[in-house]
Structures are given as C-alpha cells and as structure tokens.
Amino acid sequence: MNTTQVKAFGAEASDADLIAMNIQRREVTDKDVEIEILYCGVCHSDLHTVRNDWGGAKYPAVPGHEIVGKVIKVGSGVTKLKVGDLAGVGCMVDSCHTCESCKQDLEQYCLTGFTGTYNGVDKHIGGHTFGGYSEKVVVDEHFVLKIPSNLNLAAVAPLLCAGITTWSPLRHWKVGKDSKVAVIGLGGLGHMAIKLVKGLGAHVTLFSRTPDKEKDALELGADAVVISTDNNQMKSVKGKFDLIIDTVPYVHHVNPYVTTLNINGTLVLVGYLGGLEPILQTVPMIMGRKSVAGSVIGGIAETQEMLDFCGEHNIVSEIEIIKMQEINEAYERMLKSDVRYRFVIDMASLKA
Incomplete structure (x- = not known):
C-alpha cells in the first residue's frame, strides 16, 4: 500500500520529550477519509501513553485522539462526508464490525478490541497507529464524525473524548x-x-x-x-x-x-x-x-448523537489553545491540574 510522509510530534521513548518527526500515513482507500487536522485536544491518556504509565506503549508514540479538521480527500465509496466538510476523529479508528458489541453500535466494547487512534495495531500499513499530533490523518469513514458548523472548532476537539x-x-x-x-x-x-x-x-x-x-x-x-x-x-x-x-x-x-x-x-x-x-x-x-x-468512551453513533446535541445546545469545552511546540510544558502543567479545563493544540503551529 502506498504511503505519504507527514509532519508530526511524538516521543521516541518513555523518558523522552516529544519532538518533531515524520510519520507515514496510508493513501486513501475506497472507504477512507483524509482530514487536515486543524486542532487536537490534549488528554491525560496522551501523557500516560507517551510515558508508558500503563505499559504496552509503542514507540515512536504520536498521541492525540481529540481530532478536528477539514476533509481534504475521500475514497470512491465514501458517502458520509465530502471534501470541505468539518470532521472529527475520537479514540477509535477501527473495530471488527461483526461482534455482538459492534452490531449494537458499541464499538468501544468490541470483543476483539477496538483499534486505538494511536498505539493500536495498524491493519493497513503494519506497525502501530499514530494520533492527532500531526498534519493529517486517514480514517475509515465509519469512524469519522460530522462536526456541527455553529460551534467553535477548537473547543469541539475535547468533546471527542x-x-x-x-x-x-x-x-x-x-x-x-x-x-x-x-x-x-x-x-x-x-x-x-x-x-x-x-x-x-x-x-x-x-x-x-x-x-x-x-x-x-x-x-x-x-x-x-x-x-x-x-x-x-x-x-x-x-x-x-x-x-x-x-x-x-x-x-x-x-x-x-x-x-x-x-x-x-x-x-x-x-x-x-x-x-x-x-x-x-x-x-x-x-x-x-x-x-x-x-464506562469507557462511547460508540460512534452515540458520539455523533452527542455532537449533534452539543450543536443544538451550544455546548463546547473550556479550553486553552497552545502551540504544538509547547506540548512538553503543557504535560507538566496538566500533571499539576494547571489547565482550565483542556489544552487544545493549534496544528497550524506544526508548519512553523
């Protein structure tokens, strides 16, 4: 499968700072959506994974599962979104689709284990999945969410986790x-x-x-x-x-x-x-x-329901926007609960 190189921020080891790096993303397949990432929320899970607090972290680790951006390419079989749409990706990018949990729209409880947006098994190009601390992401359309256009896009990101x-x-x-x-x-x-x-x-x-x-x-x-x-x-x-x-x-x-x-x-x-x-x-x-x-996260249908509800009731997160280059400092502040209430990375800073 063809891949393209994209800019990202990640850690090479559990005791290393996050630094600029390049990662590979797959080319869009029939059912894929490619998203230019505009904002990515910073979750405690990002920190725990990078520092291997839970064990099982794969390196280089590129975290980020509160992703919002704009669709820049779609596969020939995609019906859910089109180029130019606002889109989001949460904590999952795949599941088996066939087990009892998946059939009930409870992909987060997939009996074979869902594929995490980062640190999961990449079924397409091998190795492990990389998250939203990057320029763009390619995801199966089933796991891509529609973002209500009336909401502040940066403040929507933490809704996805x-x-x-x-x-x-x-x-x-x-x-x-x-x-x-x-x-x-x-x-x-x-x-x-x-x-x-x-x-x-x-x-x-x-x-x-x-x-x-x-x-x-x-x-x-x-x-x-x-x-x-x-x-x-x-x-x-x-x-x-x-x-x-x-x-x-x-x-x-x-x-x-x-x-x-x-x-x-x-x-x-x-x-x-x-x-x-x-x-x-x-x-x-x-x-x-x-x-x-x-309880852990939620299924894709339920996540879309939540986003639509937030659109109707004008509900978003309270956020502090940071540059990608400030992530290591943000992690230290997060450990001290020195954020009200979620850091969100402005991914335009990655181009700097």
Missing part, C-alpha cells in the same frame, strides 16, 4: 429532567459532565475536596457544590443521587460517595483504571440496590 466519556453513561442510565446527578472531580471530564447534565435539564451537584472549585462549578452550570471532606455536607446529601459520574483519575475512596446514592442509584467510574483502595463496602450497596459500575 472528554465529552463522549461523560455523555455515554448519562444516556445509558437515562438521565432526564427529573434526575439528580453528581460529578466527582472538576477537570477535563468533570467540567464536560456538568455542561452535559445541564443540557439534559437535570439537577447537577459537584463533589469537590476543596472549596476553591465552587465558583467555577457554579459558573459552568452546577446547581450545588458539596465539599467531600466536610462530614456534615456529606451527610446532608445522603441517599440523594440517581447517578454519580466519578472522573477522578487516581486511587481514591469510593465508599463515602456510595452512601449519597439513592435506591437503585449508580456510581460510574470513568476516570480511573486499576484496583480500588480501600475495597468497596457492600452493606450500603445491598441495603439500597446500589451499583458501582464502569
């Missing part, structure tokens, strides 16, 4: 106007959860460990803020919530939050991968049919 990661559980647990939802953690995921819950017309509360997030949360649309380190405040919301979206990306106590669920309530983990310490106490769960569940 942070947005869908919080939207999917809101839809699965059928959040509506009468729902009472809480969000744990106010970062890239948490701020999107608040906006989407408000868009759905539900009541939303932020759980925060410190009062310094209160003003921001209320400005983003939260109806209330509960300081989780304050026992009296925690007691005041006992048995209140139908759904809790837990966005915290590290080990933390889940048990205190379970007691704030109502009968049949669910706490869904979307931010943390690994063992829970201390372990779950089952008594509050058994005594109220409460659940602790997990």
